[in-house]
Amino acid sequence: MNHYKITLIGAGNVATHLGKAIKKAGHEVVQVYSHALSNAEVLAGQINALPTDNLNRIETTADVYIIVAKDDLIHEIFNQIKMERKVIAHTSGMTAIEGVGVFYPLQTFSKNRQLDFSKVPVFIESNQPELLKLAESITTKVFEVTMHQRQALHLAAVFVNNFSNHMLATANNILGKEDLSFDYLKPLLEETIHKIEEMSPKQAQTGPAIRGDQKTIEQHLAVIKEKYPDFLDIYSAITNSIQQ
Amino acid sequence: MNHYKITLIGAGNVATHLGKAIKKAGHEVVQVYSHALSNAEVLAGQINALPTDNLNRIETTADVYIIVAKDDLIHEIFNQIKMERKVIAHTSGMTAIEGVGVFYPLQTFSKNRQLDFSKVPVFIESNQPELLKLAESITTKVFEVTMHQRQALHLAAVFVNNFSNHMLATANNILGKEDLSFDYLKPLLEETIHKIEEMSPKQAQTGPAIRGDQKTIEQHLAVIKEKYPDFLDIYSAITNSIQQ
Numbered sequence: 484m485n486h487y488k489i490t491l492i493g494a495g496n497v498a499t500h501l502g503k504a505i506k507k508a509g510h511e512v513v514q515v516y517s518h519a520l521s522n523a524e525v526l527a528g529q530i531n532a533l534p535t536d537n538l539n540r541i542e543t544t545a546d547v548y549i550i551v552a553k554d555d556l557i558h559e560i561f562n563q564i565k566m567e568r569k570v571i572a573h574t575s576g577m578t579a580i581e582g583v584g585v586f587y588p589l590q591t592f593s594k595n596r597q598l599d600f601s602k603v604p605v606f607i608e609s610n611q612p613e614l615l616k617l618a619e620s621i622t623t624k625v626f627e628v629t630m631h632q633r634q635a636l637h638l639a640a641v642f643v644n645n646f647s648n649h650m651l652a653t654a655n656n657i658l659g660k661e662d663l664s665f666d667y668l669k670p671l672l673e674e675t676i677h678k679i680e681e682m683s684p685k686q687a688q689t690g691p692a693i694r695g696d697q698k699t700i701e702q703h704l705a706v707i708k709e710k711y712p713d714f715l716d717i718y719s720a721i722t723n724s725i726q727q
Numbered sequence: 728m729n730h731y732k733i734t735l736i737g738a739g740n741v742a743t744h745l746g747k748a749i750k751k752a753g754h755e756v757v758q759v760y761s762h763a764l765s766n767a768e769v770l771a772g773q774i775n776a777l778p779t780d781n782l783n784r785i786e787t788t789a790d791v792y793i794i795v796a797k798d799d800l801i802h803e804i805f806n807q808i809k810m811e812r813k814v815i816a817h818t819s820g821m822t823a824i825e826g827v828g829v830f831y832p833l834q835t836f837s838k839n840r841q842l843d844f845s846k847v848p849v850f851i852e853s854n855q856p857e858l859l860k861l862a863e864s865i866t867t868k869v870f871e872v873t874m875h876q877r878q879a880l881h882l883a884a885v886f887v888n889n890f891s892n893h894m895l896a897t898a899n900n901i902l903g904k905e906d907l908s909f910d911y912l913k914p915l916l917e918e919t920i921h922k923i924e925e926m927s928p929k930q931a932q933t934g935p936a937i938r939g940d941q942k943t944i945e946q947h948l949a950v951i952k953e954k955y956p957d958f959l960d961i962y963s964a965i966t967n968s969i970q971q
Binding site for chain 2: 553554577589590591593604626628631632634635636637638639640643645647649651652653658660661665671673674675678679684687689690691692693698699702703706713714716719720721724
């Protein structure tokens with residue numbers, strides 16, 4: 484296995500999980516940058532790296548530079564740090580910049596949750612072999628993709644994670660107004676997910692929209708209009724989409 | 728424990744799971760009705776009951792009659808079978824009919840999936856004690872509710888099950904167009920659900936909508952308009968709803 488020297492540009496949730504996984508795999512994280520020095524120090528302290536809040540002090544000794552930043556900052560950071568003969572990558576699902584490789588881990592990262600990075604799928608877009616080798620050293624799930632595939636993965640991930648979660652938040656909101664706990668719905672949530680292990684989501688679809696039960700839909704709409712008018716748009720849009 | 732004689736009006740997924748659970752708890756299912764005799768026979772054969780496809784042949788010997796039918800049929804069936812001094816209930820989340828109790832199991836039932844009914848929450852609306860006792864004999868999760876609470880539970884269940892599942896189906900659709908498997912998203916789906924064990928759905932919300940990342944949203948919209956125009960409405964409606 485190759486051991487690389489890595490510099491992390493960023494110290495948020497993704498950078499933290501990634502930095503720990505890189506360290507655990509036997510690589511050396513030489514520097515951690517954050518615009519807030521205290522954030523850089525926290526992560527650098529955990530993985531034995533040097534912190535900095537100054538992009539001009541990023542050293543040229545690393546093999547791979549990973550930019551873990553918000554999409555609108557990636558371009559700016561790249562322009563400041565780009566170096567000849569160095570591998571530079573970002574971790575964004577949507578951004579595409581000439582000369583920057585992509586190291587896209589498809590997972591939702593939370594600061595306070597442990598996560599086994601060896602099970603996180605990582606999607607690589609690069610013509611430089613270091614990124615692929617680095618990914619393969621920290622997870623068993625490495626896939627080379629095109630830009631269009633990566634963007635489809637990111638969009639699909641928004642539906643699976645952000646949008647599904649919003650469905651749960653909305654349900655919780657509906658129950659809260661009648662003094663009911665979300666716990667009542669947990670067996671249903673578990674079964675919803677278990678079904679997907681055995682059949683496609685399309686086959687698993689049930690409910691008034693897919694079976695064209697207009698009477699129940701009208702009863703729902705009456706309740707929504709009376710008590711939850713904010714949810715009228717999403718109820719209608721999703722019901723229509725299911726029926727298409 | 729009381730042992731009841733039960734008649735099931737209906738022989739679909741819910742009736743099948745319910746009938747087996749009732750039988751297992753030591754009650755007697757005397758009759759199973761379905762408008763299709765073959766369906767009544769299949770379920771009746773499994774739980775040692777008598778099948779019929781004629782509502783006029785429903786006998787008056789049972790203690791509890793459970794109507795497990797589509798919402799628009801419940802009223803009609805009730806008018807044909809109603810009897811003095813008998814407990815009649817339906818299993819619908821939304822329907823409200825004077826004189827009919829409610830025995831609402833909140834779960835998604837599939838014909839070919841085993842399900843432990845003792846973990847299914849059942850919501851009871853009735854002034855007759857038999858329904859409550861029957862429910863308590865087949866599941867540990869029995870709750871008395873008002874009509875408004877039951878309807879909120881049903882609406883919330885549509886968000887948790889039907890709508891979340893549609894998010895997964897849409898993601899699968901997006902991936903399919905780029906020759907990608909839904910399997911890539913399963914670690915994300917698992918983590919999405921595990922998070923809900925530790926925090927509320929509102930706290931778990933991440934993604935471009937909640938953090939106001941307009942650049943990523945615009946990139947998504949560009950991809951959707953080009954490749955998945957059918958999904959423009961739900962993407963926009965859900966993104967707006969998250970941002971509210």
